[in-house]
Amino acid sequence: MRPMIALFNFTIRQTLLNRKLWLTVLMLAAPCVLVAVVRSVAPPFDTAKELWEMYHVLAQFMLIMGLVPLICMVHGTSLIGADVENRTVVYLITRRMRRSTMLFVKFAATALVLAVLCDLAMLGLHLCAFSAVQMESLIIPSRLSDWDPAGDLRCYLLIIPLAVVGFLAIFNLIGLVSSRPLGISVGYLVVFELILSNLPVRARVYSLLHQLRVMMADAMPRVINLYELPRELREELYGQGANAVPELLAIVLGALILSAALITIRELTPTRMSRE
């Protein structure tokens, strides 16, 4: 147990000291900055609908469906690869720890750091969007009469860590499978997550973005109106009140089990990774 705790703490430390963290923080600050710019440049909101749309569009499309996958791609593809490339992995695999355990511990530590950062970004977005806004002074349309921004925030704060865990597991797997993980990851994001997940095909159930949308539509039914899809398709894809958590966790588990199998049978040398 001690080596696992040591590696967990060490991975957190290394992630926090990594130069990539600055890039991550800058990316995550973007929604807050955008809200601040909109609120300082544009005229004040007249209706709650405008505020509702801005808040959910930035939270969902920019943060959860845009920045979270990108950040997970940057960190996930090099979760083991960074140690393999600079050969420090040799110290880890020649100690008292199985390779799969090493993978799980590093995954858990990185996921924790990223989930906390992404949740902080969500919190920042919420504060920027609602600070100094008098909800009573806004015209509230009937369908938003029972809108509870704090309730939506709670949903997002719970969904974001699931998104982080899901994307980190997928990109870690891509990092282990491919010698060009970033290229493959971008291809995966565009083709599978952005295009295929929006089509009424069976394969979409394996898409994380689809599962996240189902989850959000289930937790906050009104957000289904944000998805620019024909009504029937929207209903078919997201309007069934399904609980997507088990499906998402099954995808994560599958990706992690596959990664564990790969790391157990693979030679973790830079030459090997580049040859493949």
Add this chain to the structure above:
Amino acid sequence: MCEIELAVIELDKVSKWYGEVIGLNNVTATIGAGITGLVGPNGAGKSTLMGLTMGQLHPSKGVIRVLGQKVWNAPAVLSQIGYCPEGDVFWLNLTGSQFVGFLAKQSGMSGRKRREAVQKAIELTGMTSYAGRAIKGYSKGMRQRIKIAQALVHSPRLLILDEPFTGTDPVGRHELGNLFRSLAEQGVDVLISSHVLHEVEALTSQMLMIDHGRIIAQGDVHTVRGTMHDRPHAIRVRVDQPRRLAIYLAGLDIITGVKITAPDALMIETPSPEQVYQQLPGLILEKGLTVSEIAAADESLEAVFDYLTRRSG
């Protein structure tokens, strides 16, 4: 039975291919207790053999056993090995003591025992004064020493050192050599690789010589030299009248060649060095010559290796 107990590393028909490149070619070898030198030129297959021994690489064919067990993904056996890899392999943002301390934790050590072990390993490698500094500020020699410290911190049974003298100054090399010798005396088995033959020769006479992925000789250097019957042995004699001695030697059956190499030295070539060592003193006394040195000129590791690589090449 005794031989099995002494085998620290066993390679049974081990081959390793990197695509079409052969890293190791059908190697069968047994590495016993004590210090063993793994020598060969750059690209001979030393690091491949070490990678296989450490469970970093999979053999394409054959079986490797370390301390009697297979090593791939086997924490039980790997935790008994201390490994010092070749080159700059670090998390550069750590200090020396953080680096060794973290790897001590990875070996399951904790609390006071860990702190003492870290301190001892750092002390043994002469890094006490620099342990608090970041590794990125270390010289090559210091980096080498701290890598050795991490290999020692968990008191391993077997030390595998890949080019441990690289970047160290002569004093450092001497100190590290003494450290490895003292560890071996305490019962730690050491496999040490180097392409600088005299460094290893100063530590041990037990060698595993490798070239083009093949083991070309194994065992004690002098024994290996003794088995090379197709190569006449060279004996250097420092004598006041080399020309006179050469004339007498030319008449002996056991001498195949004599060459005057300096005004006071000649080189004898013979297939039977023992007989030459027996007969030479008598001949010298009989002829009234003054001799200051009689020594084997080609029993050094370098000479033996040179013969072997020329023959295998």
